[in-house]
Amino acid sequence: MTAVSKTTVKDYLKAAAYYLLAIAAAFGVAGLILLTMHQDVLLGYKTILTTSFSSLPNFALTIFKFTPIYLMGLGFSIPLASRKFNVGIEGQFLLGAVGAAAVGITLTGMPGYIILPLLLTVALIMGAIWATVPALLLYFFRVNEIISTILMNFISFYLVDLIALGPWRDVTAGYPMTIPISSSARLPIIGSQINIGSLFTIALAVLGFFILYRSTFGYELRASGSNPIAAFKFGIKTSYLAPLSLVLGGAVAGLAGGLEVSGLYFRLVEGMQSNYANLAIIVSLMARGNPVALLLTSFFFSMIEIGANAMQRTMGTPYEIALITESLMMLFVMTVDAIRQKRR
Secondary structure: OHHHHHHHHHHHHHHHHHHHHHHHHHHHHHHHHHHHHHOHHHHHHHHHHHHHHOOOOHHHHHHHHHHHHHHHHHHHHHHHOOOOOOOOHEEEEEEHHHHHHHHHHHHOOOOOHHHHHHHHHHHHHHHHHHHHHHHHHHHHHOOOOHHHHHHHHHHHHHHHHHHHOOOOOOOOOOOOOOOOOOHHHHOOOOOOOOHHHHHHHHHHHHHHHHHHHOOOHHHHHHHHHHOOOHHHOOOHHHHHHHHHEEEEEEEHEEEEEEHHHHHHHHHEOOOOOOOHHHHHHEEEEEEEOOHHHHHHHHHHHHHHHHHHHHHHOOOOOOOHHHHHHHHHHHHHHHHHHHHHHHHH
């Protein structure tokens, strides 16, 4: 092992130790909050950390949470490499869901081997199209991508409402949602609980890592983000890289929406995005935009979500304790990063 690689491994281990300390501090504060509520802290910790592995249905629920969180986190991580913040992953997710629902509802006569790839492709394209608007605004007018993507989110909310209450509305449901997609447009199940959509996360993690860290495009993207002036002087066309990264991120977020429609809800449902976008941004920042590290942070936060729901059922603890814990983790991780930067 070379001196450089030894240094790199040492740096990674040191960073991991700092992050574990930050996570422990977040759980410590959450434990104090549980104490003030006269709850069993150790039982609470056990419930949060073990519920996902207590049964196959609970593990399946964790995977169902993990898949959209990871894919939306990857949709945030790709532009993050160029120092752009794709806050519009929520809207891109919803547009992907709209495209998937449209295919699944209208093309009912097609066999699964045709309609499923078509459905997921349309979802991916819809997410990319939705991200193209802020990308073009950034490229031509230098409009801040945070503002434009947030505004696009609001439009997507109303668009979903319009469709869920429109001609495809399920009149038998007491909540805004469309009629179900055809059975051939639904993802196959692995075993008895988990659909094949979870396999997309592994494939995209590997693909995303090689694109960002083992390709010329990824190198140029990261170079344009870390020092755009130097990158431009070395011949990198920095002007189009950031907008392109937004479009790619939107495509991945759109795919997440398509997988939710095809693998979980089997229809378009108002509010189906839940709080995935907030969690996706947090796990992406904690993973520093690394697609492989994102697997770990996404799964960990999915565990917390499932564990918090179990705590609410068995201990009467408010679900908001999960939101507090997750926010504290991000706060402490950011604090640790700031301290490490000052020491350099």
